[in-house]
Amino acid sequence: MPMSSIIARTYEATPAKNVAFLGLGVMGYPMAGHLARAGHSVTVYNRTASKAIAWCAEYTSASGQKHANSPREAAQGADFVFCCVGNDDDLRAVTLGADGAFAGMAPGAIFVDHTTASAEVARELHGAARTLGLAFIDAPVSGGEAGARNGQLTVMCGGDQAAFDAARPLAMAFARAFTRLGESGAGQLTKMVNQICIAGLVQALAEAIAFGQRAGLDLPQVLDVIGKGAAQSWQLDNRGKTMAAREFDFGFAVDWMRKDLGLVLAEARRNGSQLPVTALVDQFYADVQRMGGQRWDTSSLIKRFD
Template sequence: MVKVAFLGLGVMGYPMAGHLAAAGHKVTVYNRTPSKAEAWAKSHSGNAAETPQKAVQDADFVMACVGNDDDLRAICLGDDGAFAGMKEGSVFVDHTTVSAKVTTELYATAADQAIAFVDAPVSGGQAGAENGALSVMCGGTQSAYDQAEPIIAAYAKICRRIGDSTAGQVTKMCNQIAIAGLVQGLSEALHFAQKAGLDGRDVVEVISQGAAGSWQMENRFATMLEDQFDHGFAVDWMRKDLNICLSTADDIGASLPVTALVDQFYKDVQKMGGGRWDTSSLLKRLTSAG
C-alpha cells in the first residue's frame, strides 16, 4: 500500500479516488472546489489539501483527472502545482483526455525533475468509474507503467501500455472516433425504426445480438427511446475530444470525414441547448427535425 494523491474529483475522479482508498492506499485529494474534497475525505477516511502542491507531499503516485489541457497545466505547474511538491522518483499518472501536445510538454517538464509521467486516459464513463471497471490506455516508459499499473488496477477492468509517451492519448482519440460513428449510426437506426412504425425495443432486442451490437446500443438505447439525455458523457466534453482528434488528424495526415461530420452534428445539439446532454442525444437532433 502506498501514498497516493488524486487531483480532480469530478464524476470520474471522485469514485476513482474512492477505489484507491478502498484498496488500502493512503489517499490525499485536491479539488478546485474545496468542499468537494472535504466531503470525499470525510466519506473515505482520507485527507484533503488546499493546493495540488500540498496534496502531493510525500506521495509515491499522483493521479489526475481534470477537464482539459489548461486545467491539467494549472494543477501541474507553478508554485502551487503538483510538480512543485512531488519527490524525485514518484510517478504522475494523467487520466485526463487531453492533447498529445500538452502531454509531450508535461512529460518533458516532469523528466527534468526526475518524475515519471504516464498518460493514461480512460473509457467506460461514470458507471465504469463507479464500478471500478474502466478501460485504461497508457503511454510512457515501460518502467513507469510497471510501477503505476498495480495502483491503476483499483479501478480498471483492463489496463495496457500502448507505447511511449502520448500513445495513451492517441489511443483515446481512436476510442472517441469510433464512438462518434457508432452513436450516430445508432441514432439513425432508432430514428428510422420509429419512422417506419416499429417498436425500437423490439428492433434492438434482435439486432443487438448480431453484428450491429455495441456498448452504445446495450447501454444507451433505452434512455434514447425515452428521450432522456441527462446522464453520461456530456456533448460539450465530446466536442472537446473530437476537436483534439481532428486537430491531430491534420498534424499526421489522417482523414476523418465521418468524425468531422458528427462533430458538426454535436454542434447542432449544442445550439439546441444540449451541451450538457449525454452524447446519445444525437437522436434528439434527428427527432426534433421531424
C-alpha cells in the same frame, strides 16, 4: 456524492502507498475512492475545496485520507500522483508552477494523468517531469461514470515501461484493463481512436432508431433482435432503448465529447488523417448544443431527427 457512488468490489492485494488524487469530478471522485478502499493513504485536491472536504467525510473509515489546499501540497510525500481534470490548460495548472504538483513531488515519484488531453501536452509534461527526476504517464480512460463507480475502467497508457509497471497495481483498484500502448502520448492518441469509433457508432444508432420509429416498428423489440446479431455494440446495448425514449440525463456530456473531438480533429490536421465522418458528427453535436443539450448524454444526437 452519496456513499452508493462506488460499487463494492474485490481489490488486488498491493502494498499501501501514499497517493495524491487531483480533480474530483464525476470520474475522479469514485476513482480516488477506490484507491482509498484498496488501502492506500490518499490526499485529494479539488479546485472547489468543498468537494474535497465531502470526499474526505465519505472516506473517514479508510485510514490516512485528507485534503490539501494546492496540488503541490497534495503531492508532497506521495509515491504516486493521479489526476483527472478537464483539459490541457487545467492539466498544466495542476502540474506546473510554484503551486503545481511537480514542485511538491520527490524525485522518483510517478504522475499518472487520466485527463483526456492532447498528445502534445502529454509529451510536454513527460519532458518536464523527466527533467525533475519524475515520471509521467498519460493514461486517459474509457467506461464513463458507471465504469468509474464500478471500478471497471479501461485505461490507455503512454510512457516509460518502468513507471507503467509501478503504477499498474494501484490503478487496477479502479480499472479492469491498464495497458501500455507505447511511448509518451500513445495513451492520448489511443483515446482519440476510441472517440472516433464512438462518434460514428452513436450517429449510426441515432439514424437507425429514427428510421425504425418513422417506419412504425416496435423499437425495443427491434433493438433486442439486432443486438443478437452483427449490429451489436456497447452503444446499442446501453443507449439504444434510452435513445428511443429520448432519455439523456446521464452519461457522457455533449460538451465533453465536443472537447474530445476537437482534440481528435486537431491531431488529424497535424498528422494528415482524413476524418470526414468524425468532422460531420462533431458539427451534429454542435447542433445539439444549440438546442440546449450541452449536458445531455452523447446519445442525444437523435434529437436532431425530431
